[in-house]
Amino acid sequence: MSAARDRILARVRSAATDAHPSADREVQVASRLAKPPSGPAPHQASSRGSARVTQFMNKLGAVEATISRVPDLSRLPASLAHELRNRNLPAAIRTGTDPMFKGLDWGAIEPSVGPGRMEEPATLSRAEFGLAELGTLVLASGPENPVTLTFLGETHFVVLREADIRAGFEDFWASWRERGLDPRTINMVTGPSRSADIGQTLQLGAHGPVALHVFLLGGGNG
Amino acid sequence: MSLHEPTTPAFKANARRALDDENLQLALRGGRNGFVSKRAAARDKLPEFDDLRDQARDIKNHVLANLDLYLEEYEKKVVESGGHVHWAETAEDARNIVLDICRKADAKIVNKGKTMISEECGINDFLADNGIKPVETDLGEYIIQLRGEVPSHIIAPAIHVTVDQVRADFRKAHTHLPEDRDLTELISLQREARGVLREKYFEAEVGITGANMLIAETGHSVIVTNEGNGDLSQSLPRVHIVMASLEKIVPTLDDASTILRVLARSATGQETAVYNTCSKGPRRAEDPDGPEEYHVILLDNGRSNMLGTEFEEMLRCIRCGACMNHCPVYQSVGGHAYGWVYPGPMGAVLTPSLIGVEQGGQLPNASTFCGRCAEVCPMRIPLPKMMRSWRAREFEKRLTPSAVRQGLGLWAWFAKRPWVYRRATAVGAAALRAMSGSKGRIASLPLAGGWTGQRDFPAPQGGTFMAQWKAGKR
Numbered sequence: 001m002s003a004a005r006d007r008i009l010a011r012v013r014s015a016a017t018d019a020h021p022s023a024d025r026e027v028q029v030a031s032r033l034a035k036p037p038s039g040p041a042p043h044q045a046s047s048r049g050s051a052r053v054t055q056f057m058n059k060l061g062a063v064e065a066t067i068s069r070v071p072d073l074s075r076l077p078a079s080l081a082h083e084l085r086n087r088n089l090p091a092a093i094r095t096g097t098d099p100m101f102k103g104l105d106w107g108a109i110e111p112s113v114g115p116g117r118m119e120e121p122a123t124l125s126r127a128e129f130g131l132a133e134l135g136t137l138v139l140a141s142g143p144e145n146p147v148t149l150t151f152l153g154e155t156h157f158v159v160l161r162e163a164d165i166r167a168g169f170e171d172f173w174a175s176w177r178e179r180g181l182d183p184r185t186i187n188m189v190t191g192p193s194r195s196a197d198i199g200q201t202l203q204l205g206a207h208g209p210v211a212l213h214v215f216l217l218g219g220g221n222g
Numbered sequence: 223m224s225l226h227e228p229t230t231p232a233f234k235a236n237a238r239r240a241l242d243d244e245n246l247q248l249a250l251r252g253g254r255n256g257f258v259s260k261r262a263a264a265r266d267k268l269p270e271f272d273d274l275r276d277q278a279r280d281i282k283n284h285v286l287a288n289l290d291l292y293l294e295e296y297e298k299k300v301v302e303s304g305g306h307v308h309w310a311e312t313a314e315d316a317r318n319i320v321l322d323i324c325r326k327a328d329a330k331i332v333n334k335g336k337t338m339i340s341e342e343c344g345i346n347d348f349l350a351d352n353g354i355k356p357v358e359t360d361l362g363e364y365i366i367q368l369r370g371e372v373p374s375h376i377i378a379p380a381i382h383v384t385v386d387q388v389r390a391d392f393r394k395a396h397t398h399l400p401e402d403r404d405l406t407e408l409i410s411l412q413r414e415a416r417g418v419l420r421e422k423y424f425e426a427e428v429g430i431t432g433a434n435m436l437i438a439e440t441g442h443s444v445i446v447t448n449e450g451n452g453d454l455s456q457s458l459p460r461v462h463i464v465m466a467s468l469e470k471i472v473p474t475l476d477d478a479s480t481i482l483r484v485l486a487r488s489a490t491g492q493e494t495a496v497y498n499t500c501s502k503g504p505r506r507a508e509d510p511d512g513p514e515e516y517h518v519i520l521l522d523n524g525r526s527n528m529l530g531t532e533f534e535e536m537l538r539c540i541r542c543g544a545c546m547n548h549c550p551v552y553q554s555v556g557g558h559a560y561g562w563v564y565p566g567p568m569g570a571v572l573t574p575s576l577i578g579v580e581q582g583g584q585l586p587n588a589s590t591f592c593g594r595c596a597e598v599c600p601m602r603i604p605l606p607k608m609m610r611s612w613r614a615r616e617f618e619k620r621l622t623p624s625a626v627r628q629g630l631g632l633w634a635w636f637a638k639r640p641w642v643y644r645r646a647t648a649v650g651a652a653a654l655r656a657m658s659g660s661k662g663r664i665a666s667l668p669l670a671g672g673w674t675g676q677r678d679f680p681a682p683q684g685g686t687f688m689a690q691w692k693a694g695k696r
Contacts, residue, residue: 002309004309004310004311004315005309007311008309008311008468008520008522008526009290009293009294011522011526011527011529012289012290012293012468012526012529013290015526015527015529015530016286016287016288016289016290016529016530018530019287019529019530019534020287020288022287025287025288025291026291028288029288029291029292029295029473032284032473032474033295033438033439033473033474036439036473036474036475036476036477038476039273039274039277039480040270040273040277041270042268042269042270042274042483043269043270044268059493063496096510114510115510115511116511118420118421118424134493134494136494136498141509141511141512142506142508142509143508143509143510146509146510146511147453147457147511147512148454148457148458148511150453151450151453151454151457152454169476169479169482169483170476170479173475173476173479176475184303184501184502184503184504184505184506184509184512185457185499185500185501185502185512186442186499186500186501187453187497187499188494188497188498188499189496189497190493190494190495190496190497190498191496192496193448193449193450193496193497194448194449194496195361195362195412195448195449196256196378196490197360197361197362197365197378197379197380198361198365198380198385198388198408198411198412199252199384199385199388199408200252200253200256200378200381201408203408203409203412205409205412205413205416206361206412206416206448206449206450206451207359207361207416207419207420207449207450207451207454208449208450208451208453208454208496208497209450
């Protein structure tokens with residue numbers, strides 16, 4: 001298809017250069033790619049400190065996700081067990097190989113590791129970041145957190161360190177690049193799946209999770 | 223290809239039928255105000271919304287002025303991540319590329335996330351004709367696939383279907399389920415579709431999705447969804463095909479975020495969609511899931527010819543649907559009346575560009591020129607201005623019906639002779655006033671049956687504008 005490629009690009013190039021003549025297009029494009037200009041960010045993407053955590057929790061609540069705070073990592077299994085019991089879910093959890101979960105004493109919960117399967121009552125992932133601006137969780141795919149766990153779990157549990165909450169897209173992408181992350185997929189998740197395609201009435205649990213629960217890990221531990 | 227043949231030239235007849243369709247009118251009434259009020263609430267909650275619209279517009283203008291360079295950069299990044307880029311000049315090229323990939327993958331079932339580009343290319347019919355079963359996985363798309371229909375809205379494809387119709391369709395299609403099951407509640411319908419489609423995700427060899435954006439900086443394709451079906455369709459099958467048109471490019475992840483900030487708010491009134499997913503390339507050696515092959519089909523299909531013309535700004539469109547949600551014509555007749563893939567004001571501008579003014583020239587006439595579409599467009603696309611340009615072209619090409627041409631000619635004769643025009647309007651206004659009697663309304667008017675068939679014609683009140691001006695009422 002290289003002939004089609006060349007013809008399309010030639011048409012685009014001649015239209016672009018005729019309508020927008022500029023001597024240094026290549027330089028402009030290269031410099032913009034290297035250093036994207038930042039426009040005025042909305043105020044709601046600028047929270048700090050404890051207000052940021054509060055905003056994040058409120059935004060998540062507004063999109064029908066639930067949230068519980070876990071003071072340190074060693075308490076995660078107990079918190080998970082509590083949630084599984086309360087939701088009448090089997091005492092089992094599917095995770096990836098995230099180092100955070102290694103060496104945890106899961107107690108009565110039966111852990112299994114791997115990608116999502118057709119029936120997946122409860123899955124657990126770790127989010128790299130949270131965005132207070134929208135109540136969004138950002139997950140990076142890979143063996144640590146398989147992407148299918150995010151979409152096949154009937155109930156999806158996500159652990160997020162409080163210290164990983166960013167105010168909005170601006171500081172989030174800066175941190176993302178700083179961490180040198182380059183996964184195959186970046187999954188921004190804001191609430192459980194939903195659809196209004198039947199009767200224009202919004203209902204939770206379309207094809208992805210019916211419920212989303214976040215464990216917010218305090219103290220920067222873990 | 224029957225579903226795909228445009229019926230755009232029959233817009234008037236289509237609209238007439240739509241107005242008389244009780245089920246359709248019931249469904250349209252149900253959806254009418256939801257989108258409008260939710261968007262307004264989302265806008266009110268974000269003081270910087272209009273600044274963000276300016277930013278989004280500027281990003282796309284910059285991209286369009288440098289589209290060749292960004293396309294090359296994007297292609298380079300996709301290839302670096304192990305993906306394949308295919309260039310399609312026409313819908314037919316795109317169909318053949320899809321079929322070729324499916325055949326190489328020995329595909330029997332192809333799962334589809336919601337993609338308007340696939341609708342534009344008529345992929346479903348084409349695959350079915352070639353012995354491959356396409357399965358729509360977006361709930362709305364799934365419903366209309368069961369009904370043998372095409373989408374009537376770009377983000378709510380089944381907005382024209384009533385709940386009772388969905389119930390009947392599910393009973394007819396899901397015969398493997400108990401006949402006496404309870405489908406009273408809406409949620410039971412949604413759960414049923416969820417169960418049926420969950421199995422399909424694991425059966426398909428190929429998954430096709432669209433892309434809301436393509437990021438030049440990284441080579442990511444971005445999908446924006448609420449249901450999670452797009453993500454399952456692109457994560458589980460062995461092969462993932464992304465179908466996207468050329469202008470979907472944005473330079474960087476940061477630019478994508480700006481677009482995301484206006485997209486969901488304009489579309490459904492959500493601050494963000496539930497899932498904004500960026501993906502690139504096939505699964506890596508260490509990955510436990512994801513497709514083994516990743517293909518992107520870049521579709522031109524007439525778009526490169528819009529660059530540098532009065533219709534270039536249409537290429538900023540991010541397919542949020544706000545223009546149709548706010549359009550009085552769309553609200554009255556729904557999407558199918560427009561007769562092709564893209565309905566509403568954006569469709570009225572885009573369709574003649576893609577399938578020719580001879581086929582699509584009727585659509586720019588489907589406007590009251592109230593201007594609400596341009597008012598709400600997150601990308602600030604001057605839709606009414608472009609519809610006017612199409613009307614002018616239609617007139618120049620002598621495609622306008624002779625009665626309209628003669629009427630316009632007659633009006634032009636008067637308009638060029640102001641004195642005659644003023645006398646004629648004064649006489650006309652007085653005559654209409656006399657016809658209306660004391661009611662101020664006229665129930666039936668010669669030569670204006672198209673108007674009075676649906677509603678009364680308001681009689682002019684007071685003198686003409688020029689008479690009032692002269693009298694000093696300024």
